[in-house]
Amino acid sequence: MSVSQPEAGTGQQHRLQVARVSKTFGSARVLRDIGLSIAPGELHGLVGQNGCGKSTLVKILTGIYSPDPGGAITVDGGPLSLPVRPLEARAAGLSVVHQNLGLVDDRTVWENVRLGRFRASGLIRRIDGKAERAAVEAVFDRLGARVDISQRVGELSAEDRAAVAIARAMQDHQPGGGLIIFDESTRAMGKSARNRFFGLVQSVIDGGASVLMISHQLEEIVEVTDRVTVLRDGQVVETGIPTKDTSEAGLTRLMLGRHLVTHDRVDSHARDELAATVRHLVVRSVRDFDLDVRKGEIVGLTGLVGSGAVAVAEAVGGARAARAGTLTVNGRKLSLKPRRDSTAEFIRAGVAFVAERRLEQGLAAEMTVTQNLTLPRVRSRGRRVLTGSRWQAAETAAMIRKLDIKPPNPHQLVGTMSGGNQQKVLLGKWLAGQPALLVLHEPTQAVDVGARHDIIDAIREAAADGCGVIISSVDAADLAVLCDRVLVLRHGTVTAELAGTMTEDDIIHATFGSPGEPGDEPAPAAADSTLDSKGMAR
Amino acid sequence: MDTARPEAQGATAPGAGAPAPSGADAPGPARAGHRRRGAFAGRQLGPRFAILVVWAAMILVYSTTESSLFPHTGTFQTIFGSQQPLVFMTMALMCTIIVGEFVDLSVPAVFGFGATILPVLVVNHGWGLWPASIVAVLACVVVGAVNGFLVVKLGVNTIVVTLGMSTLLEGISLWMSDLNTISGLPSGFQKIALYDVGGLPISFYYGIALVLAFAYLLAFTPLGRHMRFVGASREVSRLSGVRVDRIRFGSFVFAGLLSGLGAFIAVADLGGYNATTSDSYLLPVFAAVFLSTAIFEPGRFNPLGTLVGIYFLETGILGLQLLGLQSWVSQVFYGGILVIAVTISTLLHRRST
Numbered sequence: 039m040s041v042s043q044p045e046a047g048t049g050q051q052h053r054l055q056v057a058r059v060s061k062t063f064g065s066a067r068v069l070r071d072i073g074l075s076i077a078p079g080e081l082h083g084l085v086g087q088n089g090c091g092k093s094t095l096v097k098i099l100t101g102i103y104s105p106d107p108g109g110a111i112t113v114d115g116g117p118l119s120l121p122v123r124p125l126e127a128r129a130a131g132l133s134v135v136h137q138n139l140g141l142v143d144d145r146t147v148w149e150n151v152r153l154g155r156f157r158a159s160g161l162i163r164r165i166d167g168k169a170e171r172a173a174v175e176a177v178f179d180r181l182g183a184r185v186d187i188s189q190r191v192g193e194l195s196a197e198d199r200a201a202v203a204i205a206r207a208m209q210d211h212q213p214g215g216g217l218i219i220f221d222e223s224t225r226a227m228g229k230s231a232r233n234r235f236f237g238l239v240q241s242v243i244d245g246g247a248s249v250l251m252i253s254h255q256l257e258e259i260v261e262v263t264d265r266v267t268v269l270r271d272g273q274v275v276e277t278g279i280p281t282k283d284t285s286e287a288g289l290t291r292l293m294l295g296r297h298l299v300t301h302d303r304v305d306s307h308a309r310d311e312l313a314a315t316v317r318h319l320v321v322r323s324v325r326d327f328d329l330d331v332r333k334g335e336i337v338g339l340t341g342l343v344g345s346g347a348v349a350v351a352e353a354v355g356g357a358r359a360a361r362a363g364t365l366t367v368n369g370r371k372l373s374l375k376p377r378r379d380s381t382a383e384f385i386r387a388g389v390a391f392v393a394e395r396r397l398e399q400g401l402a403a404e405m406t407v408t409q410n411l412t413l414p415r416v417r418s419r420g421r422r423v424l425t426g427s428r429w430q431a432a433e434t435a436a437m438i439r440k441l442d443i444k445p446p447n448p449h450q451l452v453g454t455m456s457g458g459n460q461q462k463v464l465l466g467k468w469l470a471g472q473p474a475l476l477v478l479h480e481p482t483q484a485v486d487v488g489a490r491h492d493i494i495d496a497i498r499e500a501a502a503d504g505c506g507v508i509i510s511s512v513d514a515a516d517l518a519v520l521c522d523r524v525l526v527l528r529h530g531t532v533t534a535e536l537a538g539t540m541t542e543d544d545i546i547h548a549t550f551g552s553p554g555e556p557g558d559e560p561a562p563a564a565a566d567s568t569l570d571s572k573g574m575a576r
Numbered sequence: 577m578d579t580a581r582p583e584a585q586g587a588t589a590p591g592a593g594a595p596a597p598s599g600a601d602a603p604g605p606a607r608a609g610h611r612r613r614g615a616f617a618g619r620q621l622g623p624r625f626a627i628l629v630v631w632a633a634m635i636l637v638y639s640t641t642e643s644s645l646f647p648h649t650g651t652f653q654t655i656f657g658s659q660q661p662l663v664f665m666t667m668a669l670m671c672t673i674i675v676g677e678f679v680d681l682s683v684p685a686v687f688g689f690g691a692t693i694l695p696v697l698v699v700n701h702g703w704g705l706w707p708a709s710i711v712a713v714l715a716c717v718v719v720g721a722v723n724g725f726l727v728v729k730l731g732v733n734t735i736v737v738t739l740g741m742s743t744l745l746e747g748i749s750l751w752m753s754d755l756n757t758i759s760g761l762p763s764g765f766q767k768i769a770l771y772d773v774g775g776l777p778i779s780f781y782y783g784i785a786l787v788l789a790f791a792y793l794l795a796f797t798p799l800g801r802h803m804r805f806v807g808a809s810r811e812v813s814r815l816s817g818v819r820v821d822r823i824r825f826g827s828f829v830f831a832g833l834l835s836g837l838g839a840f841i842a843v844a845d846l847g848g849y850n851a852t853t854s855d856s857y858l859l860p861v862f863a864a865v866f867l868s869t870a871i872f873e874p875g876r877f878n879p880l881g882t883l884v885g886i887y888f889l890e891t892g893i894l895g896l897q898l899l900g901l902q903s904w905v906s907q908v909f910y911g912g913i914l915v916i917a918v919t920i921s922t923l924l925h926r927r928s929t
Binding site: 356357380381382384385386391393398399400401402403404405409413414416417420422423424425467 | 796797798801802804805808809811812813814815816817818819820876
């Protein structure tokens with residue numbers, strides 16, 4: 039701990055130093071003696087599982103939470119008052135780019151950049167648009183990005199949106215100073231947008247600023263950062279490891295505190311009998327789509343945004359009304375067409391749909407684990423006048439055990455759990471019904487490696503029990519380890535079908551490389567990924 | 577304006593031996609709350625029962641400062657015998673609030689509509705009591721269904737629909753009653769509401785039964801669980817097989833039914849109705865329902881908390897009135913308590929999550 043004696047030399051001073059920062063909620067200590075330091079011009083990575091305390095640390099740095107007494111945060115050698123005052127932090131050059139970038143879609147680029155900083159002129163308190171725009175142009179010049187600042191942000195591509203968020207974060211930086219915290223900022227970006235994004239981050243670094251990059255994408259962290267800090271259970275495991283001395287596997291080990299069981303493909307559980315058949319499905323751009331899923335078979339659906347893969351999964355899961363088509367499960371024929379106010383008949387037939395956006399579509403944050411988990415069956419298993427508590431307790435206990443849900447408290451409010459554990463509750467909610475057809479949409483999105491491991495195991499187990507599984511995902515790694523068969527869709531038609539042993543690269547190649555635009559960064563992918571963040575579920 | 581309540585209070589004066597429902601209430605809800613959130617019970621004991629403590633303190637203060645007026649069975653009979661219309665209306669509002677429709681402003685107006693139709697049909701048009709009662713209750717159900725149709729099926733904004741409906745119904749009620757108090761119902765009719773059971777009118781027990789049934793419905797039945805989930809998230813509920821629109825529509829209809837039944841009992845109690853008084857129920861209804869978020873289940877609307885809230889508010893107002901303060905005190909008290917209690921509950925809820 040060298041906070042009291044920052045190396046006096048001018049060049050060696052830390053841009054950001056966090057020392058002995060702790061945070062306690064009630065009786066729970068979520069951060070314990072956090073210490074880390076970031077040098078000027080450094081790209082520092084911060085990794086850890088869901089619930090390890092990363093977000094809490096960011097919230098302390100931005101003044102949303104006040105830390106327990108005793109800690110210190112200094113920027114360029116000057117201590118910040120605690121709790122952090124947002125304006126003081128901004129003056130010191132500390133800024134954050136949040137998960138969803140924090141942009142207002144129906145306002146222009148320059149308004150978004152200047153939001154919160156508008157200078158009103160004279161007596162009539164009018165915003166001086168010309169001066170504001172000039173200031174914004176200057177920021178983009180420094181960043182080296184070209185964006186039409188009068189355009190509405192909603193119309194921009196994903197990479198331009200990222201540029202706007204970065205411009206907003208860096209506008210107050212002194213030349214050669216400042217620190218930007220990226221909190222899972224790349225989560226909603228497609229691959230090419232991501233590359234461009236890191237280009238911009240590099241130009242921020244080149245300007246002398248430092249960056250703290252928080253990400254679940256270890257690959258990304260290993261690729262771009264200079265040094266890494268690993269958090270586990272609210273404590274720093276290792277801080278400032280030079281990235282060149284580490285690897286994804288090494289980081290994973292540190293994050294988990296155990297060796298990661300690598301996911302190899304396992305033998306297919308597919309049997310000969312059919313679990314479900316889809317016939318003549320017409321939904322969005324998809325025309326006349328047929329699919330047979332055998333019992334125990336895991337079928338992947340993938341494609342760029344707008345390919346129809348997501349729409350097919352949602353239609354088959356009963357979440358979206360299709361224009362035509364039928365689904366047969368367990369000998370029961372369901373129409374995919376009519377508009378309905380629930381998926382009750384799908385559930386009765388044995389269909390389970392694990393939605394992508396877990397807190398909007400999957401779980402109610404203000405209800406408990408048990409209540410969420412048993413919701414689809416509370417009418418069928420409960421009696422009319424009494425829900426019955428014994429079967430609920432049994433079902434919940436079984437799923438907590440099976441999926442290793444933490445904390446293992448059936449009465450925990452779902453909203454207070456970490457993302458990975460929420461995802462497990464969501465999966466458990468449907469697995470507990472022993473479905474005949476399990477449809478999953480991005481089952482491992484934004485969960486840590488430990489949770490991903492448990493989720494993959496649970497999906498395999500369901501297949502081994504004879505459940506037909508459909509996974510719609512853009513995560514080629516998941517598809518490669520899980521699927522017996524992957525259908526790649528493009529503009530509503532299946533353009534490739536991979537079966538047997540396949541690698542991540544095979545899937546990516548089939549998705550991106552194609553007749554017409556082979557090889558290089560495909561422009562449509564970039565344009566599509568604008569929709570990615572917002573339009574995925576539309 | 578406020579003629580309804582004093583009349584009711586006067587009517588319930590005789591009798592002796594008031595039970596102490598405040599004490600009897602406590603164990604039931606405490607257990608229900610504990611089941612649901614066992615893990616938090618210890619830490620949240622304070623917030624859960626804070627209002628009960630304040631209530632007890634208030635009774636103590638009034639009893640000492642007003643020792644000649646307050647601590648009498650008559651006082652308690654007034655408090656517990658006069659709030660039945662409010663109990664029915666708060667439960668009606670609760671129906672729609674639980675499923676996520678936050679501002680059904682039409683509840684008091686629907687109540688007033690039913691309470692006007694009944695005496696108008698009997699006194700002015702010579703109908704029999706029962707046909708008139710049935711028509712009055714059915715009219716309220718129909719209004720609930722219309723609200724539900726507009727909000728749920730057509731997707732019109734709840735505030736706009738219910739505000740408009742409320743004003744419309746009040747207007748119609750005033751027209752039907754010709755701006756007069758309609759009274760002169762057969763005296764035997766009052767027995768339905770005022771029959772003395774243990775010193776309190778039987779309508780008090782109707783209210784208790786209704787609240788207990790509602791609390792049971794929410795805590796222990798599949799329908800109640802579905803209602804809670806629809807209130808928490810429509811999309812989650814829909815994808816879990818809950819018939820969301822049916823439940824939302826049903827809630828509006830049921831709210832109409834409860835308002836109608838409340839009107840029926842209130843008319844029996846008062847022996848008539850004055851349509852201009854409906855307005856004065858709006859704030860008390862909202863105050864009691866929102867106060868429930870500070871009782872038993874912090875941050876969550878609940879029927880038992882609402883019941884406690886109603887009698888808590890009435891105790892405070894009656895005490896202040898006995899102190900010699902005028903009728904404006906009820907507005908000050910309802911308004912002030914609503915803002916303070918909900919603020920505290922919000923802060924507590926935020927800290928605990």
